[in-house]
Amino acid sequence: MSADAGVAANSNSFSFPAEKMRMLIIKHPEWWAWFLSLFAWVLIVGNLFTNAHQTGHLSMITYCTPRGIVKVLGHSPFELHAVWKEEPVSSRILTTIRTGLLPWMIMVVAMMFPLLNEPIKHVAFSVKRKDMDLGIGGFLIGYIITWTAVGVMFLLLSFFLNLIIGDLSHFASALITASGFLLAAVFIWHPGRPIKMTKCGQTAPIRIQGWHLFLDSLFYGVKMGFNCFNTCWVPMAALVLAHHNIPLMFIVTAVIIHDRYLLPHTSKFTGYAWMVVAATLFIIGIL
Amino acid sequence: MKERKNVYLLPAGDTTLAWYSKAVVEMKKRPTTDPTSWNYQAAMHGFNASLSFWRGAAPLPSQTEQNQYWNQCQHGSWFFLPWHRMYLAYFEQIVAATIVKLGGPADWALPYWNYSDTSNPNARTIPPAFTNPNNATNGLWITGRVSDTIPPRYVTLGALNTIPYTGDGRTSPLGFGGPETGFSHSGGTHGQLESLPHDMVHVAIGGAMGDPRTAALDPIFWLHHANIDRLWQVWLNMAGGRINPNKSSWLDYNFYFHNAAGQSAQFTSKQVEDTRQVLSGYTYQGVPVGGPTLRTANALQNADFSTPLEITAATNQGVTLGSAKTVAHLGLNASPQKAVNLAATTNSAVSKPALTILHFENVTGKGVPPIYDVYLNEPQNGGDKESYYAGSVSFFGVEEASTPSVHQSGSGQHYALDISDLVNKLRSSPNWKDQQLDVSIEPSRAVDADASVNIGRISVYSE
Structure with a gap:
């Protein structure tokens, strides 16, 4: 082998892994969403350890007050209850939304972004490579817009439920949460559910010219957010009722990822999984 | 057996x-x-x-x-x-x-x-x-x-x-x-x-x-x-x-x-x-x-590590096909810095025509449309149109693909034609422009009254 050939061979052996990595990143633009999801989980788990140590609760925010210092994640609703009740309703609504929305969005990023492999690839490969990040960014913003609206709705619902029903015993609270997952199980058998599931695979034409690119990606994100809400709202609502219990969040995430990527959309397996979750919560409530 | x-x-x-x-x-x-x-x-x-x-x-x-x-x-x-x-x-x-x-x-x-x-x-x-x-x-x-x-x-x-x-x-x-x-x-x-x-x-x-x-x-x-x-x-x-x-x-x-x-x-x-x-x-x-x-x-x-193709041009609106010939102009950016063009369809480094694919995306419609023949940069003054023939698309099952159901999302169909050779041939023509591609789509027979086709986007992808 000549010296030149040897140099060329060495050069190839050094550059090949880098090129492979570049190609992997280009071919799998969904890494964006998985990275953001991982980051959200780090935030959640990081706060979990900080706050669980102080309060003994593995939950995200449910109640809080504008007075004094409020921890966003992992605090106990019961310890804040007395202060909270002194506030006027309008102030409590605003506070609920203001302080509840961020944890809600972190939860959405953590749980829902891993479900977006296909729509993200659709956007990424519909536009010029240099515009890929703009398209994906627009899509994710649109997706978050839908879920933000849903979050406001859920937080208000949760607030008024609390206002009407008042404080619940540990058992009643567990029973309501278990009922939420039971409803999620029933929803799996709903005849319209497979159609909603196929809509998770919808695509849309994306224009590649200038600001059209961003807008089309954004609207596609809004649409896909709505499609995801249509299929996932019941377990997400159940999670709100469970005060965003973090181990439960993790289980629900695993179940919906399994449902999205590994099961035919006519499968009832996820229904049984929700039943197991409901039964477990019910038993925990009794104990 | x-x-x-x-x-x-x-x-x-x-x-x-x-x-x-x-x-x-x-x-x-x-x-x-x-x-x-x-x-x-x-x-x-x-x-x-x-x-x-x-x-x-x-x-x-x-x-x-x-x-x-x-x-x-x-x-x-x-x-x-x-x-x-x-x-x-x-x-x-x-x-x-x-x-x-x-x-x-x-x-x-x-x-x-x-x-x-x-x-x-x-x-x-x-x-x-x-x-x-x-x-x-x-x-x-x-x-x-x-x-x-x-x-x-x-x-x-x-x-x-x-x-x-x-x-x-x-x-x-x-x-x-x-x-x-x-x-x-x-x-x-x-x-x-x-x-x-x-x-x-x-x-x-x-x-x-x-x-x-x-x-x-x-x-x-x-x-x-x-x-x-x-x-x-x-x-x-x-x-x-x-x-x-x-x-x-x-x-x-x-x-x-x-x-x-x-x-x-x-x-x-x-x-x-x-x-x-x-x-x-x-x-x-x-x-x-x-x-x-x-x-x-x-x-x-x-295959996993091969370079994906990249979009080089696309229409900026949907295209509806009818009983007459339809011509779609692939939209280009006004800004020269961001111009989308077809220059990328030449791979000069290896002196061969780059792989160039014409896509018909999110095709929705009704009934049973006929086969449509596709021509690129077909001259308006007649002549031998076969020299500009890029291929045909049939839209088999378009109505079903347009309706969300248990089995499909309703986003429509996708078709693709390999136009590498034709683009390479057209490039040698004096009329060729790197920033312009006209796609003519012509029905091969009369279109039924209840048939229609709408193409969400026509695009060109190249190596």
């Missing part, structure tokens, strides 16, 4: 088609709820009660049974070939069992229709047994066919030159068998063989054949698909890197059918790769069968 024979090479006095006709008549007598009935078998491919071809099909099986067994055909997917192979195998078993019950031979095998045989001047015409007599006394006849003869450009076999099995023309070059998908009743980009000749033959014959929801009601459907199935083996025999996918998601995916006893049965792609191992086994006349070409880990690895 059975041999599926070329229908045009059946010897004089051969009874294959006569027995097929009798079996069809017999299967049509069975109720639609019977999995071995003609209607049930056809509905496994596609069904829609509102279509006239399905009039009188009731009573129907339960909705749960329909969801599991009906509307299962795989299109725009890497499952297109294995699913239809499975489907044909059980259908052949049911027909053969019916023929035995009627007192016929025990070794009946489905013939194939090789419409691409250039040595046979009649090859492109539906075999006469299917058209004569043209009334209900003939089990092989069906009302509503638009044409008995397929134009030559719609039966060419350029697909056999495609090396990779899998590909969508965006993240990878176009594939012979279709893009990687999950269950896909009508979804991803149609594979090369599926687009031409498969889709073309369906739409050119028209009538029931023109729509996946009724296609399998036409007895010629099964001979057409036997030929497509044969071409899969022909492609494998050509070797040179032609291999089936080796991913578990292709090999192990299960599909459900019914056997000749009417019992539920299932198949995976892995189980049908070698035709000699499918049920009692079969081969095709004149097509040797080796084992499936060995797959290598390297082949997959290399």
